[in-house]
Amino acid sequence: MQDSMKVCTGNFGKNAQSMEAYKKLGGYSTISSKLFEMSQFEVIDYVQRSGLRGRGGAGFPTGLKWSFVPRNSGKPVYIVVNADEGEAGTYKDHFLILEDPHRLIEGLIIAAWALGARTAYIYARGEFLPCIEALNKALNEAYAAHLLGENIGGTKFSFDIFVHRGAGAYICGEETALINSLEGQKGQPRLKPPFPAVAGAWACPTCVNNVETIMSLPWIFSHPVSEYTKMGTPKARGTKVFCVSGDVVRPGLYEAPLGTPLMEMLTSEEYAQGVVGNLKGVIPGGSSCPPLTSCESETATLDYECMAALKTMFGSGAIIVFNDSHNAVDILSVLGHFYSHESCGQCTPCREGTGFAKRVLDEIMRGEGHDGDIELLQGISAGFAGTTICPLSLSLGMPINSYTAKYRGDFEAYIAKNPDHAEPRLRSTVRPGAFW
Amino acid sequence: MTIEVDGKNIEVPGDTNLLEALKAVGIETPHICYHPYLPVSGNCRQCLVELEGPRGKSLVISCYTPVTPGMKVSTPKSSARVKNARAAVSEFMLLNHPLDCPICDKAGECSLQENYVEAGRSESRLFPEVGKQYHGNPDNQFVDTKGQIRGGKRVDIGPRVVLDEERCVQCDRCVRFMRHVAGDEQLQLASRGDRTYITTFPGKKLDHEYDLCVTDLCPTGALTGKFFRFQQRVWMLSRTPSISMDDSLGANIWIEHNNGFIWRLMPRCNPEVNRSWLSNTSRLAFENFSKNRLPAGNLPELKKAVMGEGEIAFVLGGASTNEDAAALKTLTSKLGDRAQVFVGSFAKMETADGIAKSGDPVANRAGFALFGFTASVEDLVKKASEFTTLVVLHADLWGEDASKANALEVIKNRISISAFNDATAEKSAVVFGVNHWSEVSGSMVNSNSMLQKLSAAPTAPDAELSPLFKVLFALAGEDVKCAACAFKKAHEMVPILSKFSFDSIHSTGEKLDGVAV
Numbered sequence: 001m002q003d004s005m006k007v008c009t010g011n012f013g014k015n016a017q018s019m020e021a022y023k024k025l026g027g028y029s030t031i032s033s034k035l036f037e038m039s040q041f042e043v044i045d046y047v048q049r050s051g052l053r054g055r056g057g058a059g060f061p062t063g064l065k066w067s068f069v070p071r072n073s074g075k076p077v078y079i080v081v082n083a084d085e086g087e088a089g090t091y092k093d094h095f096l097i098l099e100d101p102h103r104l105i106e107g108l109i110i111a112a113w114a115l116g117a118r119t120a121y122i123y124a125r126g127e128f129l130p131c132i133e134a135l136n137k138a139l140n141e142a143y144a145a146h147l148l149g150e151n152i153g154g155t156k157f158s159f160d161i162f163v164h165r166g167a168g169a170y171i172c173g174e175e176t177a178l179i180n181s182l183e184g185q186k187g188q189p190r191l192k193p194p195f196p197a198v199a200g201a202w203a204c205p206t207c208v209n210n211v212e213t214i215m216s217l218p219w220i221f222s223h224p225v226s227e228y229t230k231m232g233t234p235k236a237r238g239t240k241v242f243c244v245s246g247d248v249v250r251p252g253l254y255e256a257p258l259g260t261p262l263m264e265m266l267t268s269e270e271y272a273q274g275v276v277g278n279l280k281g282v283i284p285g286g287s288s289c290p291p292l293t294s295c296e297s298e299t300a301t302l303d304y305e306c307m308a309a310l311k312t313m314f315g316s317g318a319i320i321v322f323n324d325s326h327n328a329v330d331i332l333s334v335l336g337h338f339y340s341h342e343s344c345g346q347c348t349p350c351r352e353g354t355g356f357a358k359r360v361l362d363e364i365m366r367g368e369g370h371d372g373d374i375e376l377l378q379g380i381s382a383g384f385a386g387t388t389i390c391p392l393s394l395s396l397g398m399p400i401n402s403y404t405a406k407y408r409g410d411f412e413a414y415i416a417k418n419p420d421h422a423e424p425r426l427r428s429t430v431r432p433g434a435f436w
Numbered sequence: 437m438t439i440e441v442d443g444k445n446i447e448v449p450g451d452t453n454l455l456e457a458l459k460a461v462g463i464e465t466p467h468i469c470y471h472p473y474l475p476v477s478g479n480c481r482q483c484l485v486e487l488e489g490p491r492g493k494s495l496v497i498s499c500y501t502p503v504t505p506g507m508k509v510s511t512p513k514s515s516a517r518v519k520n521a522r523a524a525v526s527e528f529m530l531l532n533h534p535l536d537c538p539i540c541d542k543a544g545e546c547s548l549q550e551n552y553v554e555a556g557r558s559e560s561r562l563f564p565e566v567g568k569q570y571h572g573n574p575d576n577q578f579v580d581t582k583g584q585i586r587g588g589k590r591v592d593i594g595p596r597v598v599l600d601e602e603r604c605v606q607c608d609r610c611v612r613f614m615r616h617v618a619g620d621e622q623l624q625l626a627s628r629g630d631r632t633y634i635t636t637f638p639g640k641k642l643d644h645e646y647d648l649c650v651t652d653l654c655p656t657g658a659l660t661g662k663f664f665r666f667q668q669r670v671w672m673l674s675r676t677p678s679i680s681m682d683d684s685l686g687a688n689i690w691i692e693h694n695n696g697f698i699w700r701l702m703p704r705c706n707p708e709v710n711r712s713w714l715s716n717t718s719r720l721a722f723e724n725f726s727k728n729r730l731p732a733g734n735l736p737e738l739k740k741a742v743m744g745e746g747e748i749a750f751v752l753g754g755a756s757t758n759e760d761a762a763a764l765k766t767l768t769s770k771l772g773d774r775a776q777v778f779v780g781s782f783a784k785m786e787t788a789d790g791i792a793k794s795g796d797p798v799a800n801r802a803g804f805a806l807f808g809f810t811a812s813v814e815d816l817v818k819k820a821s822e823f824t825t826l827v828v829l830h831a832d833l834w835g836e837d838a839s840k841a842n843a844l845e846v847i848k849n850r851i852s853i854s855a856f857n858d859a860t861a862e863k864s865a866v867v868f869g870v871n872h873w874s875e876v877s878g879s880m881v882n883s884n885s886m887l888q889k890l891s892a893a894p895t896a897p898d899a900e901l902s903p904l905f906k907v908l909f910a911l912a913g914e915d916v917k918c919a920a921c922a923f924k925k926a927h928e929m930v931p932i933l934s935k936f937s938f939d940s941i942h943s944t945g946e947k948l949d950g951v952a953v
Contacts (some may be wrong), residue, residue: 002944343629346479349528352531353531389479
C-alpha cells in the first residue's frame with residue numbers, strides 16, 4: 001500500500017512521539033491561518049463532504065454528528081475523546097495514541113475549532129498507562145509550543161485538553177456511561193433523550209468521538225477532500241485501522257481502505273499473511289459481533305453495508321480469526337463471562353440475563369448440559385432484544401443467537417458429553433427431599 | 437389529547453408520561469422502579485410498550501415516554517412482542533430473587549408478585565444448577581445448610597431498617613428517595629452486574645427522619661422496618677383512611693389494624709399534602725396510642741367540676757377535631773363570659789421540612805381559627821391568676837414543658853379530658869378519658885387550609901370511651917351522636933364549612949378558598 005493511503009498510521013514506526021519528529025513528518029500543518037479562516041460551518045461541511053464516519057463501532061457520519069451540537073445554547077461545548085477501548089479484540093486506539101499522540105492533539109484542535117469548544121477531555125482506559133504518559137508528554141509539548149492554551153496561533157481561539165483515566169469498566173465505552181464516569185458518577189448509561197449532543201457532560205452540549213475518528217482529521221484537512229473520498233466505498237469513505245488477531249500468520253494492526261475484501265486482509269502479504277489451520281469463522285468487528293462462517297468470509301468486504309447485509313457488524317474493526325481447533329462453545333462461554341462481568345447492573349434483563357446465560361454455558365462446558373439448553377440460551381437472548389438502555393445485553397445476545405445457529409453441532413456435541421443429557425432437568429421446587 | 441392504543445383512539449390526559457396516561461384510562465402497566473414522586477430511573481424495564489416511530493415499531497419504557505398527540509402505542513393486548521418482552525423482564529427480575537414469599541413480610545403487597553400474575557410466564561425455566569445465584573455484599577454472604585452461597589438476609593443498615601440483600605431487585609427507588617426527596621444521600625448501589633447490592637456508605641448507617649419511607653417504596657421485601665417485621669401478614673390488616681394529628685400539615689395516613697390493634701400507619705397518597713411520604717415520628721407514634729390510657733369518667737362528676745364557680749379556662753389541644761371545636765363553642769356560649777378558650781401546646785415549634793411536616797405541633801390550628809379560637813396557651817400563662825378552673829382538652833401541658841406549665845398551678849381546680857393518663861392528668865383533680873384521634877371520625881383543617889377527614893379505626897381499648905365532642909356537647913346539655921351531626925352544628929358557626937356535608941369531604945381533602953392561615 002502506498003504511504004499516502006495511511007491516514008492514521010502513517011507515522012507508525014517512525015518515532016513520531018516527540019513534537020519535533022511529528023512536525024518533521026508534516027505534523028501540525030493543518031493548524032494554520034488556513035484553518036482559522038474557515039468558519040465552523042465550513043469545517044463541518046468539509047468533514048461531511050469527506051464522508052468520514054465514526055470509527056468507534058456504530059459508524060455514524062461524523063460531520064452530521066457535529067452538526068447536531070447546538071451553537072447558541074449559552075453553554076460551553078465539550079469534546080470528549082473515547083479512548084476507553086474495551087471491546088475484546090480491539091487494540092487500535094492503544095497503539096494509535098502510543099505511536100502518534102500529537103496526531104490526536106492536532107485532530108482535536110480541528111474538531112474544537114469546528115465545534116467552538118473550549119475544552120476537550122480524553123477519556124483513556126485506565127490500563128493504558130504508557131499511552132497516558134505519552135499523551136501527557138505530547139500535551140506538555142503542545143502547550144509549550146502555544147498550540148494549546150490561550151489564544152492559539154495568535155487568534156482569539158483558546159483550547160485546553162485534559163486526560164482522564166478511567167477506572168476499568170467496559171461499559172464506560174458507551175458514550176453516556178463515559179460521560180457519567182467523567183463527571184465522577186457511577187459509569188452507567190443514561191436514559192436518552194437528551195442525547196449528549198444536547199445535554200452531555202455537566203448537562204452541556206457534548207460531542208463524543210472515537211480516537212481514530214479524531215486522528216483521521218489531520219490527514220483529511222491536509223489533503224484535498226477528493227483524495228479521501230477516492231478511498232473506500234461510496235457509503236464508507238476513507239480507510240480504517242483493523243486489529244487482526246487469532247489464528248493468522250501475522251496478527252497486527254493494519255490500515256486499509258474500507259471495502260477491502262476480508263480474505264485479502266487475512267491472506268495478503270501486506271496484511272495478516274494467511275490463516276493458520278482451517279478457517280472456521282471470523283468475528284469481524286470485535287467480540288460482540290456475530291461471527292462469519294468460512295463460507296461467508298469468502299465474499300465479505302470490510303465495510304459497514306456488507307457486514308450489515310451479512311447480519312453482523314463492522315464494529316471497531318477488530319477481526320478475530322479462529323480455526324477449527326477452536327470450539328464455538330468455548331468462545332461463547334468466554335464472551336458470557338466477559339459480558340456478565342462487565343454488565344453495569346442497571347437494567348434488569350442485562351444484569352440478570354447475562355449471568356444466567358453464563359451459568360447455562362458453564363453447565364454445558366462442564367459436560368452437564370441438557371437437551372433444550374440451546375433453546376434456553378436463545379430464549380434468554382430473545383429477552384435482551386430492545387429491552388435495555390444500552391446495547392450491552394445484545395453484545396452477548398447477538399453472539400448467542402449466531403453461534404448457536406452457525407455452530408449448533410459444537411453445542412450438541414458438548415451436550416452429548418453428558419450421559420444424562422436426554423433426561424429432563426429437575427426443578428428446584430420439586431427436588432425430592434429438599435423440603436420434606 | 438388523543439393517542440392510539442392498540443389501534444383504538446383514546447382520550448388521555450396530556451402533560452404526563454405514557455404510564456400515567458394509560459393508568460388514567462384504566463390500562464395498568466406493570467412497573468417496579470417507576471414512582472410518581474421520584475425522578476425516573478428507567479432501570480427495571482418492566483413497563484415496556486411498543487411505540488411506532490419514524491424507523492418502525494420499537495420497544496420503549498412507558499415511564500420515560502412523554503405523551504404526544506397521535507402517538508401509536510401497542511400494549512400486550514395487541515402486541516406479542518410486548519407480551520414476550522415483559523415476560524422476559526419478569527423472569528429476569530425473579531432470576532436471582534429468593535422464593536421465600538412464605539416468610540417475607542412484603543408478601544401480599546409485593547410488586548413482583550403482582551406483576552408476575554399479569555406479565556410473567558407460568559412455567560419456570562430455572563433449574564437448580566443454573567438458576568438462582570445470590571450475591572450481595574461479600575461481607576454478608578454465608579453458606580446455608582444445603583451448601584449454597586447466600587446473600588445477607590438481615591443486614592442491619594440502620595436503627596429502624598433491615599436489609600435483605602437477596603430480595604433486592606436493584607430498582608434504586610430507595611437511593612433516589614434519599615437523594616432527591618430526603619436530600620441526604622445515605623444509600624447507594626455498589627458493585628456492578630448481578631453483584632450489585634444496596635449499601636450505606638462505609639461506617640455510616642441509614643438514619644434519617646424519613647428513612648422508613650424506603651420500606652414503603654421498596655417493591656420487594658428487601659427493606660423492611662424493624663417495628664413491623666414478622667408482626668402481621670399484610671392481608672390480615674384492615675385499613676382506615678385518616679389524618680396524622682401530630683403536625684399541622686395533617687399527613688394523610690392509612691391506619692392499619694387487626695383484632696382491635698393498630699399494627700402500622702402507612703402514608704396515604706395525597707398529591708397536595710404529603711404525596712407518598714410520612715415522617716418516622718408520625719409513623720411510629722401509633723406504638724403509644726393504646727398505652728397509658730384513661731378510663732371513661734363519671735359525667736355528672738365532670739359536669740360539676742367544670743361548671744362550678746368562677747372563671748374557666750379551656751385549653752384546646754392540637755389533636756382536637758373541628759367537631760370538638762364546635763362542641764366547645766357550644767359549651768362556651770352557654771357559659772357566657774365565664775369561659776375563655778386557649779389553643780395549643782407547649783411543644784416546640786419547628787420549621788417545615790418540605791416533605792411531610794409543617795413543624796407546628798398543633799395540628800388543627802387553622803381549624804380552631806375558623807371557630808375564633810386564636811388565643812394561645814402562652815396568653816393563658818400571662819393571666820393564669822384570673823381563672824379558678826382549668827380544663828385541658830387533648831393536651832399534655834405538663835408533659836410538653838413542665839417549667840412553663842407550672843405557672844398554671846395557680847389555677848386550683850384543674851381538669852383533664854384526654855386520652856392519656858399523662859403528666860397533666862396527674863396534676864388534675866378530675867380526669868375524664870375520651871377516644872384518641874385514631875379512634876374518632878372528624879375533620880381538621882391543615883396549614884394549607886385543606887379540610888381533611890379522619891375516620892375512626894375500631895381500635896379503642898375500651899368501648900365505654902367516647903369522642904371529645906360528645907362529652908363537650910353533653911356538658912352543654914346537648915346529645916350529639918355522630919361526627920356528621922357535629923359537623924352540621926359547625927355549619928352555623930363557620931359559614932365556609934356549610935358548603936360541605938361531612939360525608940362529602942373528599943378522601944384527599946377539600947381546599948377552603950379564602951381562608952387566610
